[in-house]
Amino acid sequence: MTDNPAGLTVVGIGADGWAGLTGTATAALTAADVILGSDRQLALLPPQVAGERVAWPSPLLPALPGLLEAHRDRRVAVLASGDPMFHGIGATLRRHAGQVRVIPHPSSVSLAAARLGWPLADVDVLSLVTARVEELHPLVHPGRRILVLSRDASTPAEVAALLTSRGYGDSTVTVLSRLGGEDEASVRGPAATVDLTGLDPLNVVAIECGRGGARLPLTPGLPDDAYESDGQLTKREVRAVTLAMLGPQPGELLWDVGAGSGSIAIEWMRSHRACRAVAVESSPERAARVEANAAALGVPKLEVVVGRAPGALAGLSTPDVVFIGGGVTRDGVLEAAWAALPEGGRLVANAVTLESEAVLAAWYAKLGGELTRVAVSRASPVGGFTGWRSMMPVTIWSVVKP
Numbered sequence: 533m534t535d536n537p538a539g540l541t542v543v544g545i546g547a548d549g550w551a552g553l554t555g556t557a558t559a560a561l562t563a564a565d566v567i568l569g570s571d572r573q574l575a576l577l578p579p580q581v582a583g584e585r586v587a588w589p590s591p592l593l594p595a596l597p598g599l600l601e602a603h604r605d606r607r608v609a610v611l612a613s614g615d616p617m618f619h620g621i622g623a624t625l626r627r628h629a630g631q632v633r634v635i636p637h638p639s640s641v642s643l644a645a646a647r648l649g650w651p652l653a654d655v656d657v658l659s660l661v662t663a664r665v666e667e668l669h670p671l672v673h674p675g676r677r678i679l680v681l682s683r684d685a686s687t688p689a690e691v692a693a694l695l696t697s698r699g700y701g702d703s704t705v706t707v708l709s710r711l712g713g714e715d716e717a718s719v720r721g722p723a724a725t726v727d728l729t730g731l732d733p734l735n736v737v738a739i740e741c742g743r744g745g746a747r748l749p750l751t752p753g754l755p756d757d758a759y760e761s762d763g764q765l766t767k768r769e770v771r772a773v774t775l776a777m778l779g780p781q782p783g784e785l786l787w788d789v790g791a792g793s794g795s796i797a798i799e800w801m802r803s804h805r806a807c808r809a810v811a812v813e814s815s816p817e818r819a820a821r822v823e824a825n826a827a828a829l830g831v832p833k834l835e836v837v838v839g840r841a842p843g844a845l846a847g848l849s850t851p852d853v854v855f856i857g858g859g860v861t862r863d864g865v866l867e868a869a870w871a872a873l874p875e876g877g878r879l880v881a882n883a884v885t886l887e888s889e890a891v892l893a894a895w896y897a898k899l900g901g902e903l904t905r906v907a908v909s910r911a912s913p914v915g916g917f918t919g920w921r922s923m924m925p926v927t928i929w930s931v932v933k934p
């Protein structure tokens with residue numbers, strides 16, 4: 533961390549450049565000894581801004597500490613687009629430099645909402661500046677409005693293709709480019725057919741989701757057929773109960789040990805975008821399927837580790853919660869999971885065989901917690917009639933580490 537005793541100010545600037553800045557912002561820029569920003573942003577400054585202009589190198593992040601150190605005794609102003617604390621450089625600078633003064637400008641998202649007449653509080657916002665387009669999936673629901681911060685000119689077409697492949701080709705897509713600038717422009721049409729060629733890289737995509745398309749609710753217990761699987765899948769009803777026992781909270785890290793098709797880790801991450809998970813799966817084929825399921829269901833950031841527990845658990849980041857869906861009978865798996873958990877950490881383990889149930893019963897006797905058995909039957913045709921088909925009962929042990 534580099535403190536700047538002379539002062540570090542981040543100034544948000546829009547496509548309307550100098551003319552759109554407040555008096556506070558222009559005063560900060562005029563007073564600065566050095567101004568850092570992209571070439572595009574620096575070009576927006578008039579000649580009377582006399583400070584030395586330094587263009588960001590690419591990639592920026594590795595160079596940032598050195599740049600801050602090099603200018604630590606000078607008054608530094610940093611140019612950022614829109615609101616610097618909204619998916620912007622402001623938050624990054626705050627991590628690298630102690631005191632940062634922030635002068636925000638309306639965000640591109642605020643400008644888009646103003647143009648569209650959308651109440652911002654009812655709109656989901658996603659940045660695809662660095663994230664994969666699949667992160668859009670959990671936000672796509674009939675009739676919902678979404679604003680996407682684009683990475684470049686190709687992002688709108690990626691968004692439209694994802695919507696169309698999900699059956700939401702009837703969504704209305706509006707690409708708003710160079711908001712606030714003299715050359716502001718927009719393109720609108722149905723996701724399936726709108727022409728999204730030749731766009732400006734500075735754009736946001738507004739989506740009004742259509743009514744068709746696959747339903748993927750956010751509550752745990754997605755239909756089993758939402759997953760690609762070879763049968764190694766915690767079934768919907770048991771999965772819903774298991775997720776309730778796991779109790780994901782924003783920011784928590786789950787280890788899903790013996791991930792199978794990945795459904796537990798995937799629904800853990802779908803519960804909140806700040807939830808993180810590592811799926812540990814010994815079969816490379818199944819691990820590849822976990823990755824495919826994670827992308828298709830909107831959580832491409834799921835980390836997949838191909839390996840066998842307990843060995844594969846060594847070196848993973850400390851979990852808040854561990855789920856063991858397979859492998860409780862394997863020597864050292866429960867021991868390693870328990871040892872990895874911090875105080876207050878939670879462990880949930882499922883068993884379907886007598887042998888694995890015996891292991892859970894022994895641990896329950898030793899450590900307490902809750903032991904639950906879930907027996908599910910589904911109605912299905914029996915000849916011309918309907919009868920119950922029982923699925924294998926699942927024993928769930930759930931415990932908090934004291």
Ligand SMILES: C[S@@+](CC[C@H](N)C(=O)[O-])C[C@H]1O[C@@H](n2cnc3c(N)ncnc32)[C@H](O)[C@@H]1O
Nearest residue numbers: 547614615620639640681682710711734735736
């Ligand atoms: C790194 S993010 C920063 C967001 C910024 N802090 C804000 O509040 O708007 C940059 C995103 O904003 C979009 N963007 C910035 N200025 C824009 C403008 N004038 N019109 C449309 N999109 C803009 C870019 O296309 C990109 O998706």
